[in-house]
Structure formats: C-alpha cells, structure tokens
Amino acid sequence: MHFKVAKLSQLGQFDEIIDVRSPAEFAEDHLPGAINCPVLDDEERIRVGTLYKQVSPFEARKLGAALVARNIAHHLQERFHAKPKSWKPLLYCWRGGQRSASMAIIFSQIGWAAHQLEGGYKSYRHQVLEDLATLPRQLQLQVICGPTGSGKSRLLDALQRTGRQVLDLEALAVHRGSVLGRLPDQPQPSQKWFDSQLRQAMLRLDPVRPVYIEAESRKIGQLSLPDSLFACMHASDCLTMTVPLAERVRCLLEDYPFYLQQPERLITQLGFLKAVHSREQLQHWQHMIGRGDFATLVEELLAQHYDPLYSRSMNRHYSRLTQARQLAVHSLSPAALDAAASRLPT
Numbered sequence: 001m002h003f004k005v006a007k008l009s010q011l012g013q014f015d016e017i018i019d020v021r022s023p024a025e026f027a028e029d030h031l032p033g034a035i036n037c038p039v040l041d042d043e044e045r046i047r048v049g050t051l052y053k054q055v056s057p058f059e060a061r062k063l064g065a066a067l068v069a070r071n072i073a074h075h076l077q078e079r080f081h082a083k084p085k086s087w088k089p090l091l092y093c094w095r096g097g098q099r100s101a102s103m104a105i106i107f108s109q110i111g112w113a114a115h116q117l118e119g120g121y122k123s124y125r126h127q128v129l130e131d132l133a134t135l136p137r138q139l140q141l142q143v144i145c146g147p148t149g150s151g152k153s154r155l156l157d158a159l160q161r162t163g164r165q166v167l168d169l170e171a172l173a174v175h176r177g178s179v180l181g182r183l184p185d186q187p188q189p190s191q192k193w194f195d196s197q198l199r200q201a202m203l204r205l206d207p208v209r210p211v212y213i214e215a216e217s218r219k220i221g222q223l224s225l226p227d228s229l230f231a232c233m234h235a236s237d238c239l240t241m242t243v244p245l246a247e248r249v250r251c252l253l254e255d256y257p258f259y260l261q262q263p264e265r266l267i268t269q270l271g272f273l274k275a276v277h278s279r280e281q282l283q284h285w286q287h288m289i290g291r292g293d294f295a296t297l298v299e300e301l302l303a304q305h306y307d308p309l310y311s312r313s314m315n316r317h318y319s320r321l322t323q324a325r326q327l328a329v330h331s332l333s334p335a336a337l338d339a340a341a342s343r344l345p346t
Contacts, residue, residue: 003104006090006115008127014090014115020099021121029192031092031117031124032200037075039068039099068102076106085111092117092124125192128199132226135202136233139167142345143233145215145314145324146241148178148306149248149298151332152214155241158337159212164346165205167213172197175221176255177214178306180269182221184258194223210345212239215314234317238324239344243332249298251332263289273305 011017017034019026022045026036040048044067052060080087089107091114093099100116107114117123144152153170160166174188175181189197205211215238218230243251259266267286274282281304288297314321329340 003101003108004113004115005096005118007118008124010115011090014088016087016089018089018091018103019121020091020093020103025094025121028190029125029196030121032196034092037079037103039071039093039103040064041071044071064098065102068099072103072106075103083112088113088115090115090117092120094120095122096120128192128195131199131203132195133228135199136226136229136231138207139202139205139211139232140207140209141167141232141236142210142212143215143236143238143318144212144241145238145318145321146243147248147310148302149252150241150243151248151251151329151337152241154251154332154334155327155329155337155341156212156214158334158341159344162338162341164341164344165209165211167201167205167211169198169214169216169220169225172201173220173223175223177216177220180256180259180266182269184262184265188221188223191223195226198226198229212344215318217313235319238318238321240321240324240326242326242328244330245299245302247330247332248302249295252298253294260294263292277305 006013011031017031019030019034019036020039021030021036022038022040022042023036024042026034026038030036048060048064048067051063089112091100091104091107096116096119100120104114104116119126144155146152153168153176156166156168160168170177170181172189173194174183174186176183188194213233215233216225218225253260259269266289270282270285270289285297285300288294288300327340327344329336
C-alpha cells in the first residue's frame with residue numbers, strides 16, 4: 001500500500017475531503033464539507049456492475065480500470081494541478097475499497113500525503129446513526145407548542161435572532177410539516193442527507209443551554225425523525241403559544257402565497273384529506289377556493305381539521321404539556337416575536 005489510512009476522528013487534520021463515489025451516491029449523502037470527484041460516474045458505474053454480473057469480474061475490472069484512470073487524470077488536470085506538495089487530502093468511497101484506493105495511490109505517487117478513510121462512507125453513516133441515537137439525550141430541549149398558524153416557526157427565527165439556540169427541523173427537512181407543508185420547487189433532501197444535517201446541527205449545540213425546537217409529528221413530509229429525538233421531544237419541557245385566530249389566519253395566508261397563486265395545487269393537496277373528511281366537506285372547501293374566499297377557508301380548516309388534530313396528538317404524546325409555560329402573543333410581526341423571544345431563557 002502506498003498511502004495511509006485515517007479514521008473518522010481525524011477528519012479535521014486534512015486540507016480537503018474527496019468523495020470519489022458517483023454523483024448519485026454523493027447527492028444522496030456525503031461527509032460534511034466533502035467535494036465530489038467521481039472515479040466512475042453514474043452511467044459508468046452501471047456499465048461496470050452489469051459487466052461484472054453478466055460476463056466476469058475480470059472483464060469488469062479491465063473496463064473499470066480504464067475508466068477510473070481516465071477520470072482521475074481529468075480531476076488532476078482540472079481540479080488539483082495547482083495544489084502544493086504540502087496538500088493533504090482524505091479520500092473515501094463506499095467502503096474504503098478500490099475506487100478511493102486507486103486515486104489515493106496516484107496522489108501518493110505524485111507526492112501528496114493522501115489518506116484513505118477507513119471503512120469509507122459506510123463507517124461515516126454508522127457514526128451518524130450512533131450519534132442520532134445519543135445526541136438528543138444530551139440536549140435541554142424546550143418544545144414550542146401551539147396550533148397550526150400560531151407562528152411557531154416564526155418564533156424559532158426570533159429566538160435565533162435574539163441569541164437563543166434553535167434546532168429548526170422544518171428548515172432542515174425543507175417542509176412545513178403538514179399536508180399543505182410541501183414547498184413549491186424545493187424538493188426535500190434524502191433521508192440520509194437529512195440525518196447528516198441534523199447530526200451536524202446537534203453537534204454545534206451547547207448542551208448546558210436550552211435548545212428551542214418546534215413540536216413535530218414523527219414524519220415531516222417524507223422524512224422521518226430519529227426515534228431518540230422524537231422520544232426526547234415528548235418527554236421535554238413545553239412552551240405553548242396562544243395567538244388570536246384572526247392573526248393565525250393572516251399569518252397562514254402570508255406564509256403560503258403559492259397556494260393563493262396556484263389554487264389547483266391547493267385543491268390537490270386538500271384531496272389527501274379524503275380519509276378523514278367527507279366528499280361533501282371537501283367539495284365545499286373546493287368551492288371556497290374557486291371563489292377565492294381563502295380567509296374563510298383557512299378559518300374552517302383550522303376549526304374543523306387542524307385544531308382538533310393538534311389537540312388530540314399533543315395531549316396523547318407530550319407528557320409535560322399541562323405544565324407548559326404559556327406565551328401569549330397578540331401579533332406575529334418580527335418586532336413582537338423578538339420581544340417575546342427576549343423574555344425566554346438563553
């Protein structure tokens with residue numbers, strides 16, 4: 001072997017972390033701060049894998065070696081030719097196998113102190129899952145509760161602006177957490193990338209200070225919360241927001257303008273409620289959308305769907321809800337929320 005092997009605990013010792021897996025693998029998840037320099041692109045990886053299964057491992061290795069050599073040469077010319085001799089890169093692939101070893105050998109022969117990550121991405125993913133199981137128990141979570149439209153996400157922003165610690169799950173999940181929570185033209189990340197980002201966010205938190213987090217269901221859109229975090233949220237202290245109904249309606253209309261601009265999208269999303277509301281009720285709401293009577297629609301959705309659902313779920317899951325600190329907010333303007341946030345512990 002012409003290169004050294006490094007462990008996950010040594011990540012901070014390297015000038016650059018290079019993921020040599022295919023673009024699709026990289027897009028699903030990768031080490032924080034890594035760049036993607038694939039030695040086989042997505043199509044090439046499929047070609048080599050097919051040849052391995054259908055013809056022979058030997059033929060697959062010949063094709064793979066040619067493709068890998070060509071791609072490494074391209075990366076050397078386009079991305080790394082100006083690196084000094086003192087440059088110290090860390091390379092990894094799926095399991096610390098041939099793909100990263102091929103590039104590490106060439107880099108070492110050039111004279112760079114190239115290292116391969118022991119166990120590759122698989123070892124990193126294992127560490128992510130371990131940390132997601134243990135980190136939540138180390139945090140002093142303060143769960144912000146309140147029915148739909150009470151400005152919980154806005155309060156999180158205000159808490160962050162005023163120097164409090166925040167763990168914003170909906171921002172990480174790129175979703176607002178309800179049947180209408182999908183953001184237009186903003187796809188959710190993969191489950192693995194969400195896990196990685198969540199782990200990084202928790203590692204940055206100070207465990208001796210409160211961490212404010214919004215009450216959520218187990219799933220935010222298509223993404224699942226780690227079991228440990230979900231359990232810790234249910235057992236943590238709560239803070240309940242109370243906001244006038246008119247202000248809640250105004251807030252929701254302001255936060256979801258794309259549904260007002262594309263009413264057919266709203267009709268489609270409300271169709272997912274057919275399991276809990278009658279066809280007549282859904283048709284009634286569709287007629288409201290057709291008339292543009294969005295304020296009344298939002299009031300009815302709150303009264304007949306979201307508020308009862310919220311009440312049942314919260315009372316069933318949050319053991320400290322009855323002892324929650326009450327935060328009465330008459331306005332969800334940034335100034336009013338900053339003032340409310342400044343009264344909360346840091």
